[in-house]
Amino acid sequence: MNKILVLGDEAIAQGAMDAGLSGVYAYPGTPSTEITEYIQKSKEAKEKGVVSTWATNEKTALEGALGMSYAGKKAMACMKHVGLNVAADAFMNAAITGTNGGLMVVSADDPSMHSSQNEQDSRFYGKFAMIPVLEPSNQQEAYDMAYYGIQLSEKMGIPVLLRVTTRLAHSRSVIERKPQLPQNKLSLPSNPKQFILLPVFAKKNYSGLLGKQAAFETEAEKSGFNKYFEGKDKSLGIITCGLAYNYLMENCQDKEPEHPVLKITQYPAPSEMINKIYEETDELLVLEEGYPFLEEQIRGLLNKGKKVKGRLDGTIPRSGELTPNIVAKALGMSVNKGYEIPSVLRGRPPVLCAGCPHIDSFEALNDAMAPYGRGRVFSDIGCYTLAALKPLEAINTCVDMGASISMAVGAADAGLVPSVAVIGDSTFTHSGMTGLLDAVNKKSPVTVFILDNSTVGMTGGQHSAALGHIEGIVKGIGVEEEHIRIVKPLRRLHDENLKVYKEEIEYKGVSVIIARRECVQTLNRRMKLKFANKKKTQNVVNN
Amino acid sequence: MKKDIILGGVGGQGILTIAALIATAALKKGLYIKQSEVHGMSQRGGDVQANLRISSKPVMSDLIPEGKADMIIAVEPLESLRYLNMLDKNNGWLITSSNPFNNIPDYPDIEEVYNEIRKIPRHVLIDANEIAKQAGSVKAANIVVLGASAPFIGIEYNYLEDAIKDIFSRKGEDIVEMNLKALKAGYDFARENK
Ligand SMILES: Cc1ncc(C[n+]2csc(CCOP(=O)(O)OP(=O)(O)O)c2C)c(N)n1
Ligand code: SF4
Numbered sequence: 001m002n003k004i005l006v007l008g009d010e011a012i013a014q015g016a017m018d019a020g021l022s023g024v025y026a027y028p029g030t031p032s033t034e035i036t037e038y039i040q041k042s043k044e045a046k047e048k049g050v051v052s053t054w055a056t057n058e059k060t061a062l063e064g065a066l067g068m069s070y071a072g073k074k075a076m077a078c079m080k081h082v083g084l085n086v087a088a089d090a091f092m093n094a095a096i097t098g099t100n101g102g103l104m105v106v107s108a109d110d111p112s113m114h115s116s117q118n119e120q121d122s123r124f125y126g127k128f129a130m131i132p133v134l135e136p137s138n139q140q141e142a143y144d145m146a147y148y149g150i151q152l153s154e155k156m157g158i159p160v161l162l163r164v165t166t167r168l169a170h171s172r173s174v175i176e177r178k179p180q181l182p183q184n185k186l187s188l189p190s191n192p193k194q195f196i197l198l199p200v201f202a203k204k205n206y207s208g209l210l211g212k213q214a215a216f217e218t219e220a221e222k223s224g225f226n227k228y229f230e231g232k233d234k235s236l237g238i239i240t241c242g243l244a245y246n247y248l249m250e251n252c253q254d255k256e257p258e259h260p261v262l263k264i265t266q267y268p269a270p271s272e273m274i275n276k277i278y279e280e281t282d283e284l285l286v287l288e289e290g291y292p293f294l295e296e297q298i299r300g301l302l303n304k305g306k307k308v309k310g311r312l313d314g315t316i317p318r319s320g321e322l323t324p325n326i327v328a329k330a331l332g333m334s335v336n337k338g339y340e341i342p343s344v345l346r347g348r349p350p351v352l353c354a355g356c357p358h359i360d361s362f363e364a365l366n367d368a369m370a371p372y373g374r375g376r377v378f379s380d381i382g383c384y385t386l387a388a389l390k391p392l393e394a395i396n397t398c399v400d401m402g403a404s405i406s407m408a409v410g411a412a413d414a415g416l417v418p419s420v421a422v423i424g425d426s427t428f429t430h431s432g433m434t435g436l437l438d439a440v441n442k443k444s445p446v447t448v449f450i451l452d453n454s455t456v457g458m459t460g461g462q463h464s465a466a467l468g469h470i471e472g473i474v475k476g477i478g479v480e481e482e483h484i485r486i487v488k489p490l491r492r493l494h495d496e497n498l499k500v501y502k503e504e505i506e507y508k509g510v511s512v513i514i515a516r517r518e519c520v521q522t523l524n525r526r527m528k529l530k531f532a533n534k535k536k537t538q539n540v541v542n543n
Numbered sequence: 544m545k546k547d548i549i550l551g552g553v554g555g556q557g558i559l560t561i562a563a564l565i566a567t568a569a570l571k572k573g574l575y576i577k578q579s580e581v582h583g584m585s586q587r588g589g590d591v592q593a594n595l596r597i598s599s600k601p602v603m604s605d606l607i608p609e610g611k612a613d614m615i616i617a618v619e620p621l622e623s624l625r626y627l628n629m630l631d632k633n634n635g636w637l638i639t640s641s642n643p644f645n646n647i648p649d650y651p652d653i654e655e656v657y658n659e660i661r662k663i664p665r666h667v668l669i670d671a672n673e674i675a676k677q678a679g680s681v682k683a684a685n686i687v688v689l690g691a692s693a694p695f696i697g698i699e700y701n702y703l704e705d706a707i708k709d710i711f712s713r714k715g716e717d718i719v720e721m722n723l724k725a726l727k728a729g730y731d732f733a734r735e736n737k
Contacts, residue, residue: 007580030582114581171579171594172566173604250604260737324608336610338635339627342659344651346621348553350589351646383587390648460582480605 009034015146022073023051029080031169032108058083072187121290237281244287357517360489368501380422402431483511557685567706683725690729
């Protein structure tokens with residue numbers, strides 16, 4: 001089975017597995033989730049003993065991967081772009097320690113914010129950490145680059161960042177696999193001080209990293225992923241980054257582009273190639289999915305050189321993902337227009353599922369908060385964030401994972417009493433626990449609702465690290481036992497639950513209400529599976 | 544040969560099954576494909592869409608350019624209108640189920656929706672639920688819509704049948720038969736009513 005039909009995400013997973021991966025470390029997040037899920041479902045990975053359990057957050061994931069690299073094996077850490085913020089401390093310092101076994105970090109960006117809080121461009125992180133960055137343009141390249149990236153990491157002794165964006169992550173195509181490489185054997189780093197970032201050692205490592213920069217760039221010029229296509233019409237040179245290349249080629253249907261084209265998918269940016277296209281053309285057009293990362297570097301702060309067109313001069317919209325037509329317009333080509341969208345069309349925003357436990361939680365919360373007025377409910381990220389919309393309109397904030405509790409504490413400090421935090425079970429263990437400790441240490445007058453649907457609902461029902469631990473954690477952090485309340489969010493228990501909510505909101509210290517009822521989607525799935533298994537055993541018995 | 548297909552519906556209505564069936568059929572015929580899907584946030588009762596591109600030459604963009612889709616296949620009538628800006632005015636086909644999925648407070652009068660669909664010169668509006676029921680289960684409504692699209696996909700019908708056998712075989716012979724019946728019923732309807 002050398003050819004397979006896979007998502008871009010799955011191509012990355014398969015490429016890493018074929019490169020001899022021993023473990024994937026990840027926290028779910030659109031559009032990165034399917035990388036790890038693919039490995040979790042893979043028979044091959046199971047046979048080879050590839051570690052693939054979900055981590056508690058992106059930082060623990062990246063550190064887990066670094067630990068595996070320390071022990072000599074090949075590891076991968078996967079996350080969505082904002083997850084790399086959470087893992088940033090580990091990420092930046094892993095560039096200083098360097099690696100033993102190969103280590104690839106995958107960050108999946110979401111330009112146009114299809115399901116994210118922002119559209120940050122992970123290539124900046126790669127440059128910030130001064131490590132090689134790979135940005136595949138299609139599924140085959142996603143596979144090839146995962147395969148190559150882990151080996152590049154081993155060759156250079158440095159972590160490698162692989163950046164994808166939503167369209168490639170969630171688009172399927174056929175890829176061809178390469179020969180499977182073996183996993184590494186357990187081995188300690190040859191230099192026992194390599195991973196000790198005391199200043200005395202860190203300085204040495206850092207100058208080592210600086211010393212490798214030229215080699216990273218040579219690799220980007222020579223690896224074959226960055227390609228220069230000659231073109232007769234030198235009035236314009238076109239630089240594409242990542243999958244922007246596809247949109248360019250889409251518009252040159254069936255013929256070679258007339259202009260010189262530089263296709264970039266590996267960084268640090270290959271300056272020799274860029275110099276060539278800059279020198280031989282009259283002006284440049286830079287097409288990139290994400291921020292004007294390369295465009296800004298080429299154009300420079302003063303913009304005194306040749307004309308560089310892209311997102312900064314308005315040739316391309318400043319935000320949002322590229323489309324074939326945006327690129328066509330940038331090339332001065334005419335575009336097709338479809339039918340007018342009729343005015344009877346209505347929006348159909350995502351909603352909480354019928355029967356979702358969060359609905360009952362928020363109905364009671366809305367009633368409990370009514371006497372205090374609006375603006376006091378600090379929420380977090382998950383399915384429950386949909387309570388911001390009609391009809392519930394129950395929450396006032398959603399910023400970054402874990403922010404609900406810490407923001408409620410800060411607002412209470414400012415005098416907004418009572419302040420209430422609402423956080424999901426997975427988000428609580430991801431980043432909420434530390435905020436709760438702040439609250440306890442300050443004796444803040446806040447009430448924290450942990451909406452425990454026993455799964456990571458938003459991203460499709462992955463295993464929640466919080467499962468079975470919440471009461472223990474909350475108690476351990478120091479919340480008084482009589483102010484840890486457990487309710488079952490059900491419509492018929494509304495009045496009973498409301499009474500608990502009111503009591504704890506009135507309490508002038510830290511209280512935690514755990515609203516526990518399983519997500520109906522995971523419940524249905526579990527029941528179906530149970531039923532199917534029962535049927536299977538029955539068949540076995542009957543036979 | 545090249546077909547650019549937009550699939551539209553509401554989360555959970557089975558548009559990815561339609562996409563997987565067409566993709567399987569296309570691969571059996573030796574074509575290139577790219578299939579871009581929406582995952583995540585928009586699956587919870589919100590609108591979902593997929594871009595499916597099949598061609599005898601390698602496909603470049605994962606997204607179909609605006610105004611160039613050869614077909615819109617929708618399993619919900621209101622959703623069929625959402626992507627009209629993508630449909631090629633010169634020869635694009637709109638194939639949609641007539642059965643509304645009403646989970647929003649301001650769902651328009653369904654007759655107005657049908658009127659807009661009927662304004663598209665090349666369209667098939669099909670009562671997929673009813674036809675699927677007759678074939679054995681309303682759950683096969685998406686397969687009925689696929690059947691109704693079959694005359695325009697540019698892949699021989701038997702490849703689609705083979706794809707159904709492939710994909711549903713692990714669910715048992717009955718399910719395969721039912722889906723084949725649903726496919727055929729949709730196919731016949733479209734050929735009579737196009
Ligand atoms: C740093 C970061 N990582 C991942 C995500 C993606 N994400 C959004 S919500 C969520 C999980 C929510 O789970 P939970 O708190 O249990 O709430 P539920 O969706 O189950 O209601 C994830 C993984 C994110 N937005 N930010
Ligand atoms: S997936 Fe689960 S938690 Fe999310 S809205 Fe649906 S029932 Fe609620």
